[in-house]
Amino acid sequence: QHFFNSPLPLKGKKALVSAGPTQEAIDPVRFIGNHSSGKMGYAIASALQSLGATVTLISGPTQLPTPPKVNRHDVTSAQEMLVACSTYFEASDIIVMSAAVADYTPIEVASQKIKKKDVNLEIALKKTTDILATLGEKKTAKQTLVGFALETDNELQNAKDKLKRKNLDYIVLNSMQDKGAGFAGDTNKVTVIDNKGGMQQFELKSKKEVANDIVTLIAAHQAAINS
Numbered sequence: 285q286h287f288f289n290s291p292l293p294l295k296g297k298k299a300l301v302s303a304g305p306t307q308e309a310i311d312p313v314r315f316i317g318n319h320s321s322g323k324m325g326y327a328i329a330s331a332l333q334s335l336g337a338t339v340t341l342i343s344g345p346t347q348l349p350t351p352p353k354v355n356r357h358d359v360t361s362a363q364e365m366l367v368a369c370s371t372y373f374e375a376s377d378i379i380v381m382s383a384a385v386a387d388y389t390p391i392e393v394a395s396q397k398i399k400k401k402d403v404n405l406e407i408a409l410k411k412t413t414d415i416l417a418t419l420g421e422k423k424t425a426k427q428t429l430v431g432f433a434l435e436t437d438n439e440l441q442n443a444k445d446k447l448k449r450k451n452l453d454y455i456v457l458n459s460m461q462d463k464g465a466g467f468a469g470d471t472n473k474v475t476v477i478d479n480k481g482g483m484q485q486f487e488l489k490s491k492k493e494v495a496n497d498i499v500t501l502i503a504a505h506q507a508a509i510n511s
């Protein structure tokens with residue numbers, strides 16, 4: 285009860301947030317990447333900090349400044365992000381995985397720059413470890429675990445499947461079909477689905493406001509756990 289009325293409802297709580305893209309090296313000068321800006325994850329880290337949480341931000345390469353009073357840990361590859369997230373996971377009450385982790389990485393990294401030769405070039409890739417699913421297997425009843433889903437089709441069903449498969453409390457569905465939503469911009473339109481069958485659709489708004497909506501749900505979940 286007083287948890288909710290407190291100006292700092294997450295005081296004493298530890299939070300882990302992943303953000304940004306990962307980069308998977310092909311050779312010393314090239315990588316496979318994606319268009320994630322990191323803005324959504326950084327906004328969530330900032331919002332959690334504002335509610336009193338001690339926040340660690342595991343960040344792939346971004347152009348963003350570190351949010352005030354957030355402990356930032358930079359990584360490059362999916363494997364490095366897995367190691368960093370695994371290190372902080374157990375001690376964390378709140379875990380939000382907003383990073384756009386590469387699903388595939390080169391099987392071998394060429395030690396020298398690959399020279400231009402034939403018309404076609406094939407690079408053999410292998411699956412990366414699913415960080416969120418790995419953490420989901422270890423989740424305890426005290427933890428709030430939140431994932432994101434980026435879908436272009438069959439959105440709700442795909443997001444619900446991910447929520448179940450990865451053992452999450454909430455999944456934030458980012459629709460690529462909405463104008464003004466997605467990777468690069470400052471706005472987003474999301475639907476949040478919980479593991480009890482509940483669903484909330486939010487309007488198009490700034491990523492900062494979307495972060496506040498998500499963090500409000502997280503604070504309520506933590507309050508319920510602690511009551």
Ligand code: CTP
Binds near residue numbers: 382386435
């Ligand atoms: N994720 C992760 N590790 C990966 C891939 C994804 O932790 N190797 C996390 C993302 O941070 C996100 C969630 O899983 O919170 C869903 O990511 P998404 O790319 O939408 O789903 P995938 O499970 O990778 O499935 P697909 O890309 O095939 O839709």
Ligand code: CA
Binds near residue numbers: 385386387
């Ligand atoms: Ca993916």
